[in-house]
Amino acid sequence: VVKLLASHGSEVSCKDKKAYTPLHSAASSGMISVVKYLLDLGVDINEPNGYGNTPLHVACYNGQDVVVNELIECGANVNQVNEKGFAPLHFTAASRHGALCLELLVGNGAHVNIKSKDGKTPLHMTAIHGRFSRSQAIIQNGAEIDCEDKNGNTPLHISARYGHELLINTLITNGADTAKRGVHGMFPLHLAALSGFSDCCRKLLSSGFDIDTPDDFGRTCLHAAAAGGNLDCLNLLLNTGADFNRKDSFGRSPLHYAAANCNYQCLFALVGSGASVNDLDKRGCTPLHYAAASDTDGKYVSHSSLTVVCVVML
Structure with a gap:
């Protein structure tokens, strides 16, 4: 069908509303015979679509x-980036089906960092x-373990965030x-x-991390567990010796x-572990003030939950 249309004058480098070319479509779907035919006709192998993705990007994403x-x-640029700066190797690293694609990219000059x-x-x-x-393969090919993104987060931070x-x-x-x-x-x-993610917490604790080390705002990991409402993590930290009365900035x-x-x-x-219910923060507020000021319209919590919290504080 492609050959028939091309032989009757169809534009082989035409673009749809998102600037996808026929080569993008064929590459994404794994239509190798169509890909070869279009390349033989001389289409631009590195043509970006509306998002800056080349045919190699979309092929990698779909494995x-x-x-x-x-x-x-045929000469595709393995390090060409899209509008957000993602190279084909980023797509392969994220894809469900990218193991062999990763080997092909790294073996042909893709920059792992x-x-x-x-x-x-x-x-x-x-x-x-x-x-x-794929993380193992990238590490084996020279990836920097503690590389930071613009927020300062390393791959270990990201792994912990996503469990x-x-x-x-x-x-x-x-x-x-x-x-x-x-x-x-x-x-x-x-x-x-x-x-x-309590299992991730357990693994990180086993590496010898100081449990009461604060962040830039003086918050410890126990503050984080309490803020997230994560009982399993909170109990794990309490049982490991976290300071339940530690105050932030x-x-x-x-x-x-x-x-x-x-x-x-x-x-x-926390109360069962001995946390003080009357501690004042820098605004002079106790935990009871925060409980009373919480979302009482029932959008996020039930009235019964709020009542229980306030009763416990008294």
Whole structure:
């Protein structure tokens, strides 16, 4: 069909509303015979679409390894970036089906530490999407373990944020710094506790991290667990010896954060551990003030939860 249309004058480099060419479509779908035919006709192999993605980008994202191999052999630029600064290797690192594509790219000169406009490397992308085997391959090919994005987050921070325990283990085994500060001076353990990944917290704690080390605002990992309402993480930290009365730069204890979110389970755990219910923050507010001022319209918490929280504080 493609040959028939082309032989009758169809423009082989035409673009749709998003600037996709026929080569983009064929590459994305894995239509290798069409890809070869279009390349033989001389279409631009590195033509970007409306997002700056080349045919190699879309082939990598969809795991079309046969097409990727053909495009590379025909001269596709393996390091060409799109509008956000992502190279084909970023797409392969994020894809569900990119293992062989990654080998092809790295074997043909793709830069394993190439950064997007927001500072993310391919290793960051594996951390976001939990691509364990690809993270290993990228590391083996020279990826920088503690590379930082524009927020200062390393792949270990990202893995902790998204709860990828296997990736955390791989990164730590390969020398990742568990005490490296990321956004707002937070450590990977802060992000795991805030997001509610107790297994990740346990793995990070086993590496010897000081549990009461604060971020730029004086908040410890226990503050983060309380703020996120994550009971399992909070109990793990309490059982590991976290300081439940530690105050942040605003004078707030973990109990203030649990009360502010009307998370009565975390509040019970903190009070049961001996947390002071009458501590004042720098504005002169106790945890009870925060509980009383919380979302009482029922949009986020029930009236019964708020009542329980206030009763516990009295």
